[in-house]
Amino acid sequence: MGGECSECRKWEEEIYWTHFQAVQFFQFLSGRFDQQLAIPKKFSSNLREKLAESVALKGPSGATWTVGLTTSGDTLLLKEGWKKFVEDHSLEEDDVLIFRYNGNSLFDVLMFDHRSLCEKEASYFVKKCGHLELESGCPTKKGPGTFEVMDDSSQDAVGSTPSKKLKKHDTWTSLPVAKRPEANARTRREAINAEKISGSTAWAYPIQYVSKRRSVTEEEKERALQTAHAASTQASFLIVMRPSHVYKGFYLSIPAEWASAHLSRKRHDVILHVGENTWVTKYVKRSSGGGGLASGWKKFAVENFLEESDVCLFELATGTNDALNLDARIFRVVEEVIPPARVTSYPSKGKMSSKYPGRK
DSSP, rough: OHHHHHHHHHHHHHHHHHHSSEEEHHHHHHHTTOOOOOHHHHHHHHGGOOSSSEEEETTTOOOOOOEEEETTEEEEOOOOOOHHHHTHHHHTTTTTEEEEEEEEEEEEEEEEOTTTTTTTGGGGGGTTTTSOOOGGGGOOETTTEEEEEEOTTTTSSSOOOOOOOOOETTGGGSSOOOGHHHHHHHHHHHHHHHHHHTGGGGGGOOOOOEEOOOOOOOHHHHHHHHHHHHHHOOOOEEEOOOOHHHHHSSOOOEEEHHHHOOOOOOOOEEEEEEEEEEEHHHHHHHHHHHHETTTEEEEEEEEHHOOTTEEEEEEEEEOOSSSSSEEEEEOOOOOOOOEEEEEEEEEEEEEEEETTTTTT
């Protein structure tokens, strides 16, 4: 039993590190944290080959900092440019950072205060120049009656430069009334309230899909299943779609008996055919038996508008490549196809609320 659980854990880790689109780690800030930050060894050992010599760190404000990577022994460190990132966000010892790797050497970073254990509110208003923008109502004072004002129009891109500056001798009274803090404070508040969540914060709340079709009956579900059974053969298998197949997670287990007979390798490309269209997926085998489709399955499910309780029948097909080819037939509970809606859930007033693209 223990061996089987150990094998399961190995399989789960392999799926996580090789097929998840985003992976995360957190780190406490301690010691000389302002000079460099160590990346956990398990994280770096799994992803080192995917990382460039420098990475982009995107703060909650949406601005991005470029930080170089270096090694010390077997430890991977954030080094060159890290101190600037620390200073701009006023990070302190024992603060906690959560890094989410999204691919292409880009990390989204969330920051938590070590006293309150809550997010650092100011991190949502930090700009690369180190100053708050003019519209925030807090221009940087340079001397009696003079201010330096930085335009934020292009500061959320790596290597970008401000397109507008008011240097010394541009006094506060010379600014148009519409640009003064008291005149713009209301606009600023309204913009924040309307935006709710900005910058890189959306990553904290996963994108899923929800059905927009009408309610279905048990009789309709049974009819779809029976129709699929009638079309099945010895060389086929069928699966009733669950939410984890078509709305979230997007991993499709293949029956162990069928997989052991037709999928001998630990990893296998599986090409799914629907008519003239094809989708390339990746089968990953569990050491304890069975396995499933991970990479590529989401694209198949989304582009074919699969819904919960629909039935997919997969049958061996011939192909001219080394991959396993499967003809896929879809038996829908409801014949009328209404694409599921993509949705991102955000916390709102103590509960989760859903925002649909294109809806108000």
